[in-house]
Amino acid sequence: QVTLKESGPVLVKPTETLTLTCTVSGFSLSNARMGVSWIRQPPGKALEWLAHIFSNDEKSYSTSLKSRLTISKDTSKSQVVLTMTNMDPVDTATYYCARIEQWLFDPWGQGTLVTVSS
């Protein structure tokens, strides 16, 4: 069974850096056909893709957030880490990680709500 689980702080202050970890099970981050994406959803709003990373370490970022995002993976730990710098209240959202295969997000983690407030 494939599962993903997000972890990280629930509250960050403006200007701080957010670090989120996605721990996967049921598949390997070295699988050539798969990767992991991060997607966020502000309260009551739509989904926004942020970044992805594949087994060959290919990375891609949202154009609008590229300067603030870094994605990396630790295959031995089955973890994918997303950092987002200079957090702002508008970044308050539920952050999801999802397996990506053939550009489809399936399955998703349960999500973690991150609030940006002083």
Next chain:
Amino acid sequence: EIVMTQSPATLSVSPGERATLSCRASQSVSSNLAWYQQKPGQAPRLLIYGASTRATGIPARFSGSGSGTEFTLTISSLQSEDFAVYYCQQYNNWPQTFGQGTKLEIK
């Protein structure tokens, strides 16, 4: 970036009736279109990919159609568990983009 537009924003339908949700792409995405279902407090779940192929475990009452720029998700006979928000996603062009969602509510 391809813009995905879903309509209507909210759809009120009675249980047992048919629901039809629409998704339009700002340019052709061929058949590289997926639908996701999101229930309150839950993560999205993949329903349909390739515009018309049901994902594993998805009931046959869910069907997708369309190609190019116009797509439809149909739920043939609504069950109580189907009331949720539905998102379309194109994966023909980078970056993959989502629509704004259609909320399917009980009438």
